[in-house]
Amino acid sequence: MGDGLSRRAVLAVSGLAALSPLAAEATARRARGPLIVNALGGLENPNLALGRSSGGPADTDAPDVDARAIADAKASGLTAVNITLGYVAGPADPFDYTVRTIGEWDAVLRAHPADLIKVDRAADILRAHDEGKVGVIYGFQNAVQVEHDLTHIDTFGDLGVGVIQLTYNPANALGDGSMAPENRGLTDLGRKAVARLNARRIMVDLSHSGERTCLDAIAASTAPISINHTGCRALNDLPRNKTDAELRGVAEKGGFVGIFFMPFLASSGHASAEDVVAHIAHAVNVCGEDHVGIGTDGDVTAIDDLAAYRADLAKEVGHRGQGRARRHLSLRGGSARGGPVPQAGPPLGGEGLFASADRQDPRPQLRAIRPRGVGRLRRPTSRPPPAGPRRLRCRSAARAWRG
DSSP states (O other): OTTSOOHHHHHHHHHHHHHHHHHHHHHHHHHTOOOOEEEEEOOOOGGGGTTOOOOOTTOOOSOOOOHHHHHHHHHTTOOEEEEEOSOOSSSSOHHHHHHHHHHHHHHHHHHOTTTEEEOSSHHHHHHHHHHTOEEEEEEESOOGGGTTOTHHHHHHHHTTEEEEESOOSSOOSSOOBTTOTTOOOOOHHHHHHHHHHHHTTOEEEOTTBOHHHHHHHHHHOSSOOEEEEEOBTTTSOOTTSBOHHHHHHHHHTTOEEEEOOSGGGSTTSOOOHHHHHHHHHHHHHHHOGGGEEEOOOSOSSOOSOHHHHHHHHHHHHHTTTTSOGGGOOOTTTSOOOSSOOSOOOOOOOTTGGGTTSOTTOSOGGGGGTOTTOOOEEETTEEEOOSOOSSOOOOHHHHHHTTO
């Protein structure tokens, strides 16, 4: 090309020019801080429910999402959260109740367009980060609402549901939960449900499943799947925690494991921040860091009056099966919305994760993980906020979930 630039140089310069908008976008995104997704958590202000009179077990009112809850979520650095909505347990009609709660959350999002965004695909999480909003992922913690008609999976997919857990703690028609002693595995209907969820690109979650159900679903799925809130059974041998075989199977499928901030992390039932870190480290050693993050199973906003909360908690335990569905307690496996819990057993300690913390502030031990966060006591124990590792990195699962 004579005295001018060579053809190779021209192509190189042109290529850099073409890439510069992408590079600028990536630089801007890094400047906005890490992208943090809570694989199972919440966005409500628990103080709004304290002292509220309880209705029938199928009653529900609008989710307790207010300006404070949103501000706390943003201050924690949260980018997106998979919330639990719909039926989990109880006497309500599973399908009708679930459709109603989806409508309630749609109304919440319409009321806060400047702060919240519904996550329909992976790209919406990036958009939430770029726009300074919190992405809301619709998720179920039971699949009873689809077991009598698998076309309901399509209905819920059309309504924006992105994650469906196959079972809660007991067995259902799809498989056995973690508290089902038979540990019978995935049923034929369960295999059909997994196939339909894969086809709709709805994430299959196995957090509360029994071990055989989990391993069977991993084998049956053609797409990456998740265990979005769990602990490691190698560190604390409880049914609600997952074996190394389950964790490894999810990772080998390209999926994701979220560690919860729950009492099941420690044999004493009073887990500390050190226990959270230990379970994260073990999961990373088993799965690899690209497949591990957090699923706190709790909200962000702190309880203002712990004494009032404990009194409200005791009342709920005493009226188990009578209080409002949204506030029912799962005494053995995480929070539930939708009705009384079939498992029996004593309530966990009120101090929960923070047994040695100051009684007026359940957050001191959390500061070792993320000082910006705000802890919370919630059904029935304390949990840190949706923070943890700098980011959740599960690229293959993100690609599988609606691209």
